[in-house]
Amino acid sequence: MFYFLFAVVFIYAVFSLWFAITSLRERYIRAGILGMALFLAMAASLTLYYHSWEAGLLSGVFAQSAQIILALLLILFTISMFIPLGRNPDALSGTEGMVEGKPERFNQKDTAFNIAHVGGYGAEVGRQRWALQSKDPFGGIYWTLVMALRGQVDGKVNPEKRTNFSKDEITQEIKKIALYAGADLVGICRVKDDFTYSDSFSYEESKLEVGPAVTTPIDMKGQYVIVLAKEMDYDKINTTLTDKNEENLGEVGKAYYEIAQIACALAAYIRQCGYSARAHHLRNEQIFQVPHAIDAGLGEQGRFNYLITKKYGPRVRLASVTTELELNIDRPVDIGIQDFCEHCRLCEINCPSQAVASEKSVVRGYRKWPQDQEKCFTFWVTGANTFACSQCLKVCPWNKPTSFVHRVGFYAAARSVVARRVLYWVTVLFYGRRVRWKMVPHRGETELPSETDSWSR
16 A cells, blocks of 8 residues: 555656646746645655655554555545546537527627727727727737738639538548648537627728718528637737737737638638638628637637637637538537636636626527626727736636646546636636736827728728
8 A cells, every 4th residue: 555655646746846847937936836835745745654664654553544545535536637527418519508598699780899990989999999909019910911801701612613522521621721721729510590690890881980880781601610719829918918918919919810811711722622611700700709619619618708728728719611511510518618617707806897797697598608898898998008908818727838737637627527626726826816917008199090991991
């Protein structure tokens, strides 16, 4: 029993040391110090245990019984961290598992961005919306380039249709092409009418600050959705709401631009194969990205409404392609997010605008945590470092680099309720419950984009 118990505790001690070193490398000093303290405590315990064994102090009935009990407890704890416990069958139904009431479609003009565009939150908010994007010398260009890709979402279809493939073969080919084009995750599901906008908003025809909002009814042609995700840089996202927030703004804009490029390229590839395909990205989309990503098996929706993936957590941006090309669909996944978010309120507690809900409610026929988009959006334009605020992503326990210790933690948390509770308390104790932030004032006069820009008319 001595050797077995010594080996188990030794493994935990090594993992603690690895965690401490990883945390220090990631510049989390508190987590590194506490991790090192935990390692030293385990190392001291092992040393004492070894000397007690050498001195013959562990041969009695009581000592043997205590070792057996401790070993059993450690074995049960370790097993409980990795076996399926506390599963959520509804998650495996995707968005269908969230239905509660009569679903309602949504007009794109009613999103926060488009309400602000036509002055719905006041002229100043409308002005700041675009001006703050242009203040970042790096990110500004990416936000502009995304807008430039509005016209690349659709195009002519090759009249010579490819037919020399099976459904399995073309599905694998499309996924391979998506990854080659730069996507980090790709999944496929069917188009869902509930998460297709009823009307699309026109930037070109809806006059900036003044309105009215000009919309066009959407007639979706494709039956399948290829959902694409692009990882964002961990260090850049963590600069949000600091004096280096421009790095976060630049990274968000860069990710949106890259995933928009990928979607447009993939749609063009499918059209060249002889099948209609339309890209959907931030500045020209006809569908809700997150619900389709859920049904395509990329992850689950978190308390703050973003998609949380198993590999990258919430640190992804989405785009998609709808097509008539028949493909195999992927299945929704249960990685424990609903249970985790129910007990973790870090995004709610740390949201500067208090836009994250404490309880779920029914929103257009689906039970979820609602988000107050007006509170969220208007905070974005209150300071020079608040635009593209990613505080909810930053504080999420699933937002960690893809190093070994974090991969082990997320693998376990995706399977077991025990591991999810451990992940939460490790986050609170080692990283802190609240994340400090500060608001940087606007720098000088704001400048609107030129009225000659096609998207600001």
